[in-house]
Amino acid sequence: MAAGLRAVGRWGLTAAAPSLAFTRSAFVVNKPNNAQPNWMGVGLAFGTSAALWAFLIKQHNDDVMEYERRKQERGHKCTGCS
Amino acid sequence: MAFLPDESRSLPPPPLLNKGSVWLGFVGWLSALADNAFNQRPVLRAGVHRQILLASLGYFVGYHLLKRTEYVHAKVDREMFEYVRHHPLDFQTATG
Numbered sequence: 001m002a003a004g005l006r007a008v009g010r011w012g013l014t015a016a017a018p019s020l021a022f023t024r025s026a027f028v029v030n031k032p033n034n035a036q037p038n039w040m041g042v043g044l045a046f047g048t049s050a051a052l053w054a055f056l057i058k059q060h061n062d063d064v065m066e067y068e069r070r071k072q073e074r075g076h077k078c079t080g081c082s
Numbered sequence: 083m084a085f086l087p088d089e090s091r092s093l094p095p096p097p098l099l100n101k102g103s104v105w106l107g108f109v110g111w112l113s114a115l116a117d118n119a120f121n122q123r124p125v126l127r128a129g130v131h132r133q134i135l136l137a138s139l140g141y142f143v144g145y146h147l148l149k150r151t152e153y154v155h156a157k158v159d160r161e162m163f164e165y166v167r168h169h170p171l172d173f174q175t176a177t178g
Contacts, residue, residue: 046135053138
């Protein structure tokens with residue numbers, strides 16, 4: 001909201017708000033430092049992304065195998081439908 | 083009902099590149115960009131790890147939501163065709 005207000009202040013419509021990070025929580029004492037990389041956060045984010053992709057690809061392959069297996073089991077002969 | 087009942091596995095699964103995943107992945111990426119904007123960081127260049135994480139999360143959720151969507155549509159279709167089969171008199175063509 002502060003950033004939005006400041007943008008509106010630039011347009012000269014309202015007074016600018018004091019400098020505050022947008023997502024300030026009562027539990028955080030320090031201002032977030034965006035200049036230095038938060039390496040643990042970066043590592044966790046990349047690790048989680050890799051895990052998500054691996055799980056998704058595995059899930060998809062399992063789904064395809066299960067579908068093909070059930071299709072074989074049914075022994076459905078006509079080619080008109082699936 | 084469970085999120086994905088067992089009989090949903092008899093349906094062909096959506097391809098890895100599918101509309102649910104692409105859309106929700108895009109939404110996840112946009113929300114990372116919005117987070118950058120609200121915290122006064124460079125919108126595209128900052129927090130690439132965050133953009134990748136949220137896009138991947140959206141992609142993942144999109145795939146599973148699409149599977150459930152296709153299951154619900156297939157179930158409703160099956161019920162409709164069963165109804166039509168059981169009530170032929172109501173569905174005769176004009177000439178019949």
